[in-house]
Amino acid sequence: MLSSILIPMTLGFILFLLGMRAMELALQRAVGNRLQVVLLKFTRTPLRGMLVGTAATAVLQSSTAVTVIAIGLVNAGVLTFPRTLGLILGTNIGTCLTTELIGLNLNRLGWPLLLSALGLWLATVVFGELGLGGSRSGGERSRLRRFMLPLRSLSVVLGGFALLLIGISLMQSVAPAVQSTRFFHEFLARAEVSVLWGMAAGIVLTAMVHSSAAVIGIVMGLAQSGAMPLPIGIAIVLGANVGTCVTAVIAALGGTRAGRFVALSHVLLNVGGAALFAPFAAELGAAAAWFTPSPAGQIAHAQTLFNVLSSLLALPLCYLPSLRKLTPA
Helix, strand or coil: CHHHHHHHHHHHHHHHHHHHHHHHHHHHHHHCCHHHHHHHHCCCCHHHHHHHHHHHHHHHCCHHHHHHHHHHHHHCCCCCHHHHHHHHHHHHHHCHHHHHHHCCCCHHHHHHHHHHHHHHHHHHHHHHHCCCCCCCCHHHHHHHHHHHHHHHHHHHHHHHHHHHHHHHHHHHHCHHHHHCCHHHHHHHHHHHHCHHHHHHHHHHHHHHHCCHHHHHHHHHHHHHCCCCCHHHHHHHHHHHHHHCHHHHHHHHCCCCHHHHHHHHHHHHHHHHHHHHHHHHHHHHHHHHHCCCCCHHHHHHHHHHHHHHHHHHHHHHHHHCHHHHCCCCC
16 A cells, blocks of 8 residues: 555656756746846836846746845845835736646646657757758758757747646646555544644655645645645645745855845745634635636635735835845945
């Protein structure tokens, strides 16, 4: 029984993380230093910073990556701490794109998408690197190679997303076995009594794997199979948003005081939001149910509602003069 859970779960989890990492690296390579230019140019107000943070996180598929970049820019003295306030709010909104895509139940497209991505990547190698497209002059080959580079990045992104879907399918396949274990029943019994058990599970798991999307993906799979009640799943999602702060805190250690302030604002946003919405996990689930009957989709929508509302509630605070003028030495 244990092997029937651990092996598919571990393999699915590894594929999920590989897919996320492949997407993140390909998108970062495609965006390059232009992201830093955008952060410097369009973060003059908290609202603009929030919009840029949302877009950047949606593009890079990683709120942690954008937060760590912001901490690095602040540590280097390139970006001031007040400019990161709106940016942090936006990262929480942009990170919802991954779970919303998972909530569409596109798992059956995993293998066809992976094969398509592999075919596109091979085409960029054949025509871009090997020069088998009939181009003879050096200038033509150079132009063809530059044209193929974005297609290669696209193929890696598609391949990463395909691995993500395949990993989710494997993790969902163990739901019946997990549901029959004594440990899972004891956890559900405790979590039904107090939402703190679900939040604690989300915090610990996310802190261990450094990926809130992976933890939320597992929860969505269990919810879709009927193994996990929606309120408990939402409690774990709230905890996962707190657990994702660990990476930012680690990145800020040893940096400047201003960099540590960026990490602290990230922690305060997620901890404050989780504490605010924890008593209303059931209501959050009911609101998410208006949009879709799918349990996995409801988990995704609940996370989106939580992050959007938390950021909008915190946005006016970013305009306080005391914060706008704060520049830690």
